Every structure is written in structure tokens, then in C-alpha cells.
Amino acid sequence: MASLTITPCRPLKGTITVPGDKSVTHRAIILTALAEGASTIRDYCRGEDCLNTMRAFQSLGVRIDESPQTLHVSGKGMWGLTEPFGPIDCGNSGTGIRLMAGLLAGQDFFTILTGDESIRRRPMGRVVKPLRTMGATIAGRKGGELAPLAITGTRLRGVSYVSPVASAQIKSSLLFAALYADGLTTISEPRLSRDHTERMFAYFGIPFEREGCTVKIEGRPSVRWGGKPVVVPGDLSAAAFFLVGASIVPESDVTIRGVGMNPTRTGLVEVLHRMGAQIEVVSPREEAGEPVADLRVRSMPLRGVRIGPDQIPQTIDEFPILCVAAAVAEGETVITGAEELRVKESDRIATMAKELRAMGARIEERPDGMVIQGLGRNGSNGALTGATCESHGDHRVAMSVAIGALTAAQPTQIVDTACIETSFPGFEGKLLELLTASGNRL
Numbered sequence: 001m002a003s004l005t006i007t008p009c010r011p012l013k014g015t016i017t018v019p020g021d022k023s024v025t026h027r028a029i030i031l032t033a034l035a036e037g038a039s040t041i042r043d044y045c046r047g048e049d050c051l052n053t054m055r056a057f058q059s060l061g062v063r064i065d066e067s068p069q070t071l072h073v074s075g076k077g078m079w080g081l082t083e084p085f086g087p088i089d090c091g092n093s094g095t096g097i098r099l100m101a102g103l104l105a106g107q108d109f110f111t112i113l114t115g116d117e118s119i120r121r122r123p124m125g126r127v128v129k130p131l132r133t134m135g136a137t138i139a140g141r142k143g144g145e146l147a148p149l150a151i152t153g154t155r156l157r158g159v160s161y162v163s164p165v166a167s168a169q170i171k172s173s174l175l176f177a178a179l180y181a182d183g184l185t186t187i188s189e190p191r192l193s194r195d196h197t198e199r200m201f202a203y204f205g206i207p208f209e210r211e212g213c214t215v216k217i218e219g220r221p222s223v224r225w226g227g228k229p230v231v232v233p234g235d236l237s238a239a240a241f242f243l244v245g246a247s248i249v250p251e252s253d254v255t256i257r258g259v260g261m262n263p264t265r266t267g268l269v270e271v272l273h274r275m276g277a278q279i280e281v282v283s284p285r286e287e288a289g290e291p292v293a294d295l296r297v298r299s300m301p302l303r304g305v306r307i308g309p310d311q312i313p314q315t316i317d318e319f320p321i322l323c324v325a326a327a328v329a330e331g332e333t334v335i336t337g338a339e340e341l342r343v344k345e346s347d348r349i350a351t352m353a354k355e356l357r358a359m360g361a362r363i364e365e366r367p368d369g370m371v372i373q374g375l376g377r378n379g380s381n382g383a384l385t386g387a388t389c390e391s392h393g394d395h396r397v398a399m400s401v402a403i404g405a406l407t408a409a410q411p412t413q414i415v416d417t418a419c420i421e422t423s424f425p426g427f428e429g430k431l432l433e434l435l436t437a438s439g440n441r442l
């Protein structure tokens, strides 16, 4: 089993890029596959989640040629997908399976969507139920609550759906179904979740309306969209590990080039600023409808903060690494309204509390978040204690523990780290690059 050993070392120095944004890559593959003609997707995420979505579309009859930097997609148009020969394996990807469930519900063929052990434990009812109100025929374990999902494509009808959860996966699943439905679909959510689907619809010229947390889309649009070049911004959720790492390891100075700064994703930068971090946003620009900037981060002692329900959606994937920042900060951090963390690749409240406690952190679990009593050792040697930790098969837990381990006085071994490939192939190499720039080793 793959493992990673982190030998306490410091500081982090240098300039790096991070993999392309995972959320944007999923959507780029879907929309270029449905476009009429050829597209390129440059700087895409080569994490396993996105490669599984790429393979899914290949099995749906779309030609996609890959090179390390660019995907060349020969789009087949909105009605050009064909029935796959076997089940589609979405691997570890909640985004992949939920977005594809919506898209495939309105096709005129049958598909089975499945994934790894973690994906088969995650809730699918949140998309299956509203899709059924649109007329979708979806069967699954526990009445459709759990994958595998068997989808018999049918003609859908538009609905008005008020989601109880702020979730871009629910919203996007319904948006893809709505494209194939008769009439108007209206989707409302309690808070604005990431809006990459809407931005990419706009980029490809697919009409929809948005007002606050409500999106409206008329199905079966008469417009046909052609292929386009898409440039994927660097993933802020991957940059997050180095933003926190460089903040908490003394004398660090790191620049990360070309990071996506979509305001529905930048909660971590705002929270770190409130904690006292020194992060400069340099050269803001836009690529394929997404804001992008370079981020320079220098170490700074952090203090605890309160993070409430309003900040959860735009920070959702960054809680594991935020727990690390809070664990070494001065004072208390209180996170509330974050119960969604319990249904990610692992129960991230439980797994982060367990692993960071093993490293000496003081964390109290709550049903919807946690209270972290910072060790107040940010900026000094040996904040956390080296330990043997587990990833729980969760890429973000594995990388967060690795960053926390940089502040420990002893080496830390993280067991079962193959999952890092899910979103961040080359993570270890990037970390090493920043450490060797200052004469350190892993």
C-alpha cells in the first residue's frame, strides 16, 4: 500500500503551478462532448476523477484524444451520445456520477453508473429524487439512495425544484437533465454553490437565467453550440494545501501561478485572511469565463476564527486543510453548519478530528462541525507531533495531514496515499520542489 513519510523540514519556497481545476475539467469534458465539432481543453486536471469522466464519454461514443497538457474532444452534438457496452465506472467522483446521472436521464438509451467503495456509500437520493420528478427512470440500491444507478433514458419534463442543500452537484445534475427536458426548469438553492456549470453554459452560448440563488433554463434549446478552446484554471482546492503550508511553516514564501479565483470558491482565502495570513492576489485576469490570479503567500502566525453556515459552500472542500491551520493557530476556531462534510469521500469531520488528534491537536467534534483549540504554536518548531496516520481513502485528508506534518517535531507516516491521485497527481513532487528550493528534503 502506498504511503508518504514527511520529515519535519522548513521553509517552503519557490514558484509553482497546480493541476487544473477538477470541477471545471468535469464540466469542460461534458460540454465539449455535447458541442458540434472539435474542442481543446488545455491544462485540464489529470486526476483520476476527471480521467474517469473522460473515459465515460469515450464509452458514450465521443472521441477524446489525450496528451499530458491538452484533451482534444470531437464533440458529437447534444443528441450524439450512444449507449455504452458496459457499466460506467465513475471511480471516486461524486461530481462525475451525479452530473452524469442528470445528463443520462434524458438520453434514449440505458446506462449503469457505479464507482468505488466510497462512491457506493455516498448519498445519491439527493439527485435521484428530483430527477424522478422530471420523469427520470432510475433504479439503484436502497430505492435509488445508493449507487450503482441504472438509468433508463426517457423524455423528461421541466420542474421547479427547491434544493434543501447548497450543492453544485445537485444544481448541475438538474441543469444537465433540464437541457433535455420539455419546458422550463427552475432550480433554487439555500446559498449559492459553485457556479462553474453556469459560467461554462454562458461560455458556450447556452441560454439560461440566473437571479440570486435561482437558475432557470428552457429545455431542448434551439441553439447548437460549436466546439471551443477551454483553458482550465489551476485548482484553488489544490493550491489550498500550499496556501496553508506556507502560512504555517516559518520563513516560507511561495507563489502559485494561474489559480482559479471564482468567488463561489474563494472561501479559504477569505478565512485565511481573517486568520491573519499574508496572501497577495497578483495579476487578476479571466480565462474561459473564470477569474484567475497568481497567489503569493508568506508565513504569518494565524489566529482562530468562527466559520458559520454562510461561508460553508465556498469553502467546502478546504475544511480538511483549514483544520490544520486552526490546529496550530492561536486561539479557538469554531466551524458550524458544515454537516455536508460528513458525506464526502470520507466523513471529513470524523477523519480529520481523528488524524489531527493523533498528532496532538485539540479538536471537539460536533454534528455539524468542530471546535478546535489552537496549539498557538504557529511560527514555532514542533507545533504538532509526528504520528502514523491514515488517509481513510480520502485525498484531501491525506494531503492535509502531510501539510500538518511539516510543523511536527518528528516524522509522520501517512498510510494509503494512492488516493491523492484522485485530484492531485504530482502532489509529492510539488511539495518536494518547494522544500528543495530552500535546501530541504521530504
Ligand SMILES: O=C(O)C1=C[C@@H](OP(=O)(O)O)[C@@H](O)[C@H](O)C1
Pocket (backbone or CB within 6 Å): 022, 023, 024, 095, 166, 167, 168, 169, 170, 172, 193, 194, 316, 317, 340
Ligand atoms: O460540483 C462540483 O464540482 C463539486 C461540488 C462540491 O460538492 P457538493 O455540490 O456536493 O457540495 C464539492 O465538494 C466537490 O468537490 C465538487
Ligand SMILES: C=C(OP(=O)(O)O)C(=O)O
Pocket (backbone or CB within 6 Å): 049, 092, 093, 094, 095, 096, 317, 344, 345, 396, 423
Ligand atoms: C468532495 C470532493 O469531490 P467529489 O464530491 O466530486 O467526489 C472533493 O474533491 O473534495
